[in-house]
Amino acid sequence: MTRRIVRTGVQLGLLTFIVFFLVFFLDNRYRVLPQSIHNHLPLHHEGLVITDITVQTCSTLNPLSSCKLDQDKWHQVDKDLYLGTGWFSKAFVHIKRKREEELTDEDRVIIDVRTGKLDPAMGEKSQAAEKWESRPAGIWLKRSAKRSASDSKKVVTAVDVLFGADAVEPRPGWELIKPGALRLEASGENKEPRLSIRRGRPQKIEKPVPRIRKDGKFKIMQISDLHLSTGPGVCRDPEPKGANGGQCDADPRTLEFVERLLTEEKPDFVVLSGDQVNGETAPDVQSAMFKITGLLAEHKLPYAAIFGNHDDEGALSRLAQMSLYDSLPYSLSEAGPNTIEGVGNYHVEILAHGANKHSALTLYFLDTHSYSPDKNKFDGYDWIKPNQIAWFKTTVENLKDAHKRYTHTHLDMAFIHIPLPEYVINEEQEKEIVGTLREGVTAPRFNSKFKDALVEEGIKAVSCGHDHANDYCHVAKNAKSGDAELWMCYAGGSGFGGYGGYEGYHRGLRVFEIDTNQARITTWKRLEYGDTTKRLDEQIIVDSGRVVPPQSKQIRQAK
Known part of the structure; x- marks a missing residue:
């Protein structure tokens, strides 16, 4: 009888432990x-x-x-x-x-x-x-x-x-x-x-209609890799090291930087080009993403967002986040067609000045996904899929007739998160970049040839995020003629919740200014620390509607 009681007690104890393990450990680990x-x-x-x-x-x-x-x-x-x-x-x-x-x-x-x-x-x-x-x-x-x-x-x-x-x-x-x-x-x-x-009742959200200004110009600020958290977050690799007694809250410092540049640059449109949220440090994604969307709403700035590889590592899927973006004021973000891969394949038309209904500038946004679906063959990151490329080409072709009605030269740009394989450059090409290459380019190992589609459809510039410490622009040239055919730029990482750690690297962002009177696109960088008041690496990348080769450093410095 005593042995039976002991055995029963052991069994009950084991059962209690198993229940505790399943309820507590697994629930918290896989929540x-x-x-x-x-x-x-x-x-x-x-x-x-x-x-x-x-x-x-x-x-x-x-x-x-x-x-x-x-x-x-x-x-x-x-x-x-x-x-x-x-x-x-x-x-x-x-x-x-x-x-x-x-x-x-x-x-x-x-x-x-x-x-x-x-x-x-x-x-x-x-x-x-x-x-x-x-x-x-x-x-x-x-x-x-x-x-x-x-x-x-x-x-x-x-x-x-x-x-x-x-x-x-x-x-x-x-x-x-x-x-x-x-x-x-x-x-x-x-x-x-x-x-x-x-x-009271839900308020109706009126979508903004972005337009070229009266002076014929339009300024786009690209903000990438904010890596916002739930709560203030912790700075990673802050610069300068050891400042403020080593105390650095990531999100307040990041947002203070962004707000300063919004005030100084006064952009007409903002592109959030991925990793707005750091999934690992944002158990409530909604609270994290509301920080930047709230700031843009406060400045009454229309914006469009795409996703990086970290945005959906928390509790919200890409589709759920895009639904949130769609419910917010000043957001022009879209999930895009559900018949192709990814969430966030869409375009935004920037209309001509005044009551004109013609598009002067089209911005294309594509989802570059996250990690490779075939790590054994192509380790690293995912790539833009064939049906996305087909959608992109069809969309551009369908818009061409309408764009021809614009009295000036219509311009097109594209934004992605993960760089294309063509961002990888050799030593000879590095001599012509505008900006700095500080870390290896983490492009997909598989090339789905989206760069070729961009060139074929007349897109003048594409800009990405992802590699925080790279902030250069590089021009792709035609293999036969040597003519410049597409500028490929990096935004640079903006957020202190993401990695830094590369010597001389400061958080930054990229600005594009479109001059419709000259069919010109000019770009430059702004930094959070260091040369904070200057336009760095200012460069004309499109002039008279044509992609232009890099200007000499002497010309850039003279500007």
Whole structure:
């Protein structure tokens, strides 16, 4: 009998260990927040109002513990408030909601939300009819029993969670709840979850129509490899080394640099050319990408985004992220046709000045994917696929008749993330580059000949990101005639959340200025540290609609 009891006890102990392993270790190691990949947006439905908010915490050690509330009454915002870092806990925000027409006289709707330790009424001068109600995690609600409140602009109609003390809310009609983060038990790394609410009905997003300025010019700022994180992030290889006592928060420094250049350069359009988000350090991708999109919205700048190899290494797929971009003000980003490979194959037309409906400049964007699908044969990075190239050529050909109606010379450019194989240059070609080659070109080992398609379709320049420390432009020449036929440029890496570490390398970005009167494209670089006030390596790459060879260093310096 004693042996049987001992054996039973051992079996129960082993079973408990297995359950603990499966629930805790595997859940935290492989946590993906499964619904968030495809259903990343919180439960926003027109015509619904929020009647209550709470936070439910559960234990990863107890198989019977659940973070789910009664699903007939409560809806879970699918973001773990600990972002998978809770040692033994998870926590989720839950909301009660009803359709406006279903509200009864007994229902109470939320008209205000605060967070904090103390009752917000302590700081209010007047005594409102509605009292503040306490909820877990330091949430305070003000609810109205008046039926008419459901029609008020004050009523809360959607709830989301963003993370980080530097969180930004760029969506129209939304606001981050003050004064700060939800109050959670100290368990794991604190990612500072913050409530964001929307009042009233969803606001319609009007897409901007970019146009050439009255002076005939149009300036594009290419920002690449921001590597933004959830929270402020940690600087990698900052320059100068050891400055500020070694303290360097990556995202604030990156965004301060970008905002300074937005103010100084005053671009008309921004291209985000991949790795906006560092998937490894951004467990909540939405919070990370909102930082740059919020900054661009603040400056009222239209922009287009493509993806790099790190953007979707977190919890959100490319398609989910592109859906977010599409919902934001000033974004012209598109997923592109679902019949070809990749997400983000599209084009943007820049119209002529005034009420003119003719395109003066077309920008093409293509998804260069991530890592090689055949590492045994072609190790390294993926390549642009044949059906993408076919789509690109068909699109260009279909637009040519319309472009001929423009009274000036129509120009075309392309933007990608991973460089093409033709970016790799030999020692002789290196003498003609404009800029600096500091690291090896990490282009795909397989050449799908997209460069040839660009030349055949008359594209004048293509620009990429990916290799942070390379910031040069190189002209491809015709093998027979030796004539310049395509400029291939690097943007240079902008973000301190991405690698640096190459001697003399400073974070930077690239600017293109199009002069439609001269059919000219000029480009230069700007740096975060070092020569911060100068246009570096300024170079005319297209003149009178033709690709021009590199100018001598003496000419560039004279400019």
